[in-house]
Amino acid sequence: MRLRTICYYFREALQSILRNSWLSITSIGVVAVSLFILGCSLLVVLNAGNVADNLESSVEISIFFKDQATPAQIKEVEDKLTGLSEVAQYEFVTKQKALEEMKKNFGEQKGILDGLEEEEKNPLPDAFRVKTHMVEQVAPLAKQFEGLIQVDEVRYGQGVVEQLMALSHWVRTAGLVTMVLLGVAAVFLIATTIRLSVFSRRREIEIMKFLGATNWFVRFPFLLEGMFLGLAGSLLAVAAIYYGYFSIISSIQVSLPFVPMVSNRNLIILLMEGLLLAGLVIGAAGSMISVRRFLKV
């Protein structure tokens, strides 16, 4: 294709956009809003999944020992664990190890825990972490250890994961429904804009046709116009989400350091690229609808 022709396509597309500027702006806005919602719900789902993954590992029973528990008493508990068929795996966590893990969770704020390293100052107890095969086995299993003299406390966090998964599922469904509705609206709004462009250029199209223009020569500027509207909308959405998300992340990392947010830039950028592609597809789909219906070439 000649450079001259490519320039022609772009010039024509831009002219159409400027000519129908209000409708163009509205189309861009609707694409932006729908992709913004899509992006936000994807991020929520992504983060809910991430939090759930982290919590899943905490749906386990922690058997905390009293400070004065002897190694023999601990061994006694371990023997009992080995004998139980519900136990999928278990792990002995010394107080030192527990402190290190906590530091890791606190990330940059780990300074709070400074000075607790010495054996006597460390407030954390030795513990067994036990996983069951099934979530339902957690509570009965925990009961069996609750009364033992060497055991200080038995803890488990059943229910949290289920709630989180339900929330994530709900966000996913609501986000998907809104996104589909808005996406369809965006496609049709773009189709309307393009239809108007086609209409305001019908004389020109007629002339092009008797001068021997190919179908694609006539169609391409309109396709480009739609794709441009879609891309502009998605760029707005991506910019808003990208800056919004990373500022939210950085404030969460300061105030709630233990909440595991997805902050992998490559993953987020991949998501943004997906949104840009979605914008292009929405734009192309909208203009194809109008070009096919109103541009009998």
Place this chain on the structure above:
Amino acid sequence: MIQLYDITKVYPNEIKALDNVTIRFPKGSFNFLVGPSGAGKSTLIKLIYREEFPTRGRVIFNGRNVTRMRRREVPFLRRKIGMVFQDFRLLPQKTVYENVAFALEIAGASSRVIKKAVPAALEVVGLKQKAGVFPGHLSGGEQQRVSVSRAIVNNPDLIIADEPTGNLDPETAWELMRLFLDINQSGTTILMVTHARDIVNEMKQRVIELAGGQVVRDEEKGTYSL
């Protein structure tokens, strides 16, 4: 060069615009197509550049069956035909130069070709000095000359003109007619629909008369009507 064989055209609303028409247009000929309004003149030329399909019959252009042509071949057919209409059909937001260049751009010509061919085509119609003017600032006669210039810039084999002088005063119409004669002299076939009685009578060219969708007269060196 162009042959119409037993053409019948019935529009979807049951109107029979053409009824068993057979005509040949030899290469390099000058042909007037006359007849009352609604006789089927415009329909006939639409069949040639495949704006419409015949209900029956065949249209042959340079040995090719136009009716059987594939859709994507149609643009190439049309680039061999220069069109001139009563209402000029120029693009108001493009200059004279750009209007003529547009025909070449559509055909995918290079900038080099465009830079040579457009001034040459404007020269033929005597509008080279108006290249940068917008059509809205030209007289009707000048606008029609721009559209003739656009029609010839691709070096077409055929020029079809549907009432090209319909909006022009008699003197301007004559100027335009002389232009068509010049173009015809250089070997381009011309098919012109017209109601300009005096011009047809004076020009002494072939006249085909349609009435009610049928050829009722076909004369070399004919007149507008008997």
